[in-house]
Amino acid sequence: MIRAELTKLRSVRAWVAGIALVFVAVVGLGALAAAGIRVDCPDGPCPKPPTGPGGEAVTDHFSYVHQRLDGDGELTAHVASFRGIITYPPPNHDTIVDGLVPWAKAGIMVKDGTSEGANYAAVLLTGSHGVRMQYAFTEDRAGPAGASWLRLTRRGDTVTGYASADGATWQPIGKAKLDGLRKSVQIGLFVASPSDVTAKASARGGSIVQARWTQATAVFDQVDRQGEWTFTNVGDDGLRTDWEKGNEPPGVTRDGGRFTVTGSGDIAPAGNEAGPSLTFTLTGMIGALIAVIVVGVLFITGEYRRGLIRTTFAAMPARGRVLTAKAIVIGGVTFVAGLVSAAIALPLGRFLVESNDGYLLPAGAGTQIRVVVGAGLLLSLTAILAYGMGATLRRGVLAVTAAIVLVVLPYLLATASVLPTGAAVWLLRLTPAAGFAFQQVLPAYHQVQLPYRPSGGYFPLPPWAGLAVVAAWAAAFVGLAVLRARRTDA
Template structure:
């Protein structure tokens, strides 16, 4: 191995120019050692190969070989942004042309919960007990059509979260708090003005408070508008959840605008056997005096319940391939600094470049940038290939929006970059290749391997406190405050949110760099 040293820097050289010169020298060192250039490329290849092997080992009959999951299997709707959504409810409505306003008074919201878990057939889950889930919903809905996954806006009362204004599955604004009762009814109003939909609530039907506004671009002149009721799976008494059904009573329902003159038309949306979301039974409605009593089951929200689908994700095959790549990058990052110590060339480097911490920073930038680029290319190829193989093998791949895929790819790259920088710091601390490689693998790789084969509380702690938390950047399944669900590792969810997990990894890297910087300054080369 040969290394290149830069001439001594002049004392009067500006600080930025000094660091640029050191950075250029460290990059020259890296690119002139053939093994250091070839190894990262091999890491990328291994990442793709092992991702392919994991994906190719998954064979199911959930979907057809072309990835079509609608024939004989559960249909999973996708929302306006391509995300998987739950869209099951009962609705009672009409066609509305042009601008208009729908007003109603909700005087009660009750419900029942199945005593059987969701993993039994709906026909076996009809025995129930009273209970209303916190996210049971009843209110006014407006959307271009009743096609599952289409855009919408709704103002509603809920079982435990007060009044809400929600639209397009992921947007949620709070209104008046408190439950609905005969003594405390909630008035709701939804107004359309062009593409703008505004929700209001009221205590008396006279004084209104705006709860939220949505702009549904491209809303057609004629839309569907009406009442709706839905009730999600409850996880209060069963780990696999229990189906529920909610019933709401509506009074004083009025549509102001050009609505179809025909009678109200009721229909169940997404309540068939082939819909992926577990519903207790199809909804219904009847009149009770001047009131409309509507029952419904399901949910209108982000689809997060992977366990109910047995689904894979765009990144589910990536962690193993990325782990293999990280081991190679750990060796390269270690050698980038320990090779100079082993041959005694580090003294020449420090003599030519005063400011040892500046040298460490330059090395960190170089190895971090190399790891980032290599991992980004590998992750992009691995995600696309893994998804293709999973679909070809009959697996259902949980839809992920474009921003989620970008975050996964960028997250994998950032994870590799920070890990490489951290291991560079470990190499600086130990000054021994074998010790640094072993330490890097034990601290930055081993926890993720243990976590992948463990269960229970061990996994929670590993993915919260160790560098394995950084793998949460690969999380493809969404979390939603609108859905009560056990977001456990067994169900496909990391304990921490993506950026929180990355923050844990970054903290470990910062700690290693800090120790390396202190030792580098205090001890002899």
């Protein structure tokens, strides 16, 4: 049955052309979009975000008071006070209020140098989340409540964090194994304060994202290391906003054993604000989906329209097996077409973007493979879904329209900032548009204050769970088609 259905698919030029359109849409439109990105910087090549030890793009900007640590050692300090300021955009442009953003940070750190992206481990006090141990940019562990004494110990490439409420009884928070940590590292006090990012509903639909500049100041005492200290504003690009120019600059003042450190910025994985991700190269997926929907529907409705389905059922009376064989064929062919197209589109798109001095956020080999396979699966499952709708409704135009409304339209509405965020999230959970979650390449980190919305490329379901939703819809429609074929005449 599968061989017979594959022969039918190859014999109709329009169906073959529809499958070919998948390649044209994914590769051609993706390359066209990538070639259209041109970035010009007046002082030479445009800077790229730093990358962390795992190869991910990171934000690494903070005030650091440090000294060299050769070999093993430790640092203990007490955070005597922690305060901050937040600025507000128009109409209250010049308003500055006291306050700390939730993930403002003040603490002690071991860092493998002062360059951006260098590996590190830190124990810190936050604005609203208590004591934490963070390391390698992506890792975060909670410490004991009410602690303001912090300690780090380094033994080889392992750094252990402790916290205490009184400086006498210490509780371990965790251990960080920093592979490749050099013998000579930097150890010291730091302060960071990320932007206050908020999202509010827009009267025209979607949401409005605002980012406010913030600054934090911490006073450290009971620092148990002696010797010379150096101040470095890590990641400082030399640019200053009007708010920054009008306030205390990042730096440190020392009064005996007390250090007052002021700083802004963050030490965390970067989000989509750092640049486009590799899924930008799959701009043609919408066109490819429409193509496979049309082919999937016509693959069955064409036989019903011409009455050829009677001949098929006469030759092979097991109707359920016939319809299943057709689903396997249309799904398998579109999967191969999507897989090959995406495998070409991703590296080609990155090459075209970078040849024009553009930048795509880095992604590991595993992530890239998952995106390529996910693109093939979404196209395959959508083709099966459309085929099932066609076999159930037996009307080509009706089935094509219904499939586009069910798969493509929810995705466009959810990601175009047309709907409230809550409605967009539910669309991407319940409809087959959930399958677009295969494009999720930037994880949502709880320790990074960003509006993780669908319009920003963040999906409510994990990639494989989203594809499972599409598979459930496809299975349901194929099941309905089999049930109708068994109970009604062709």
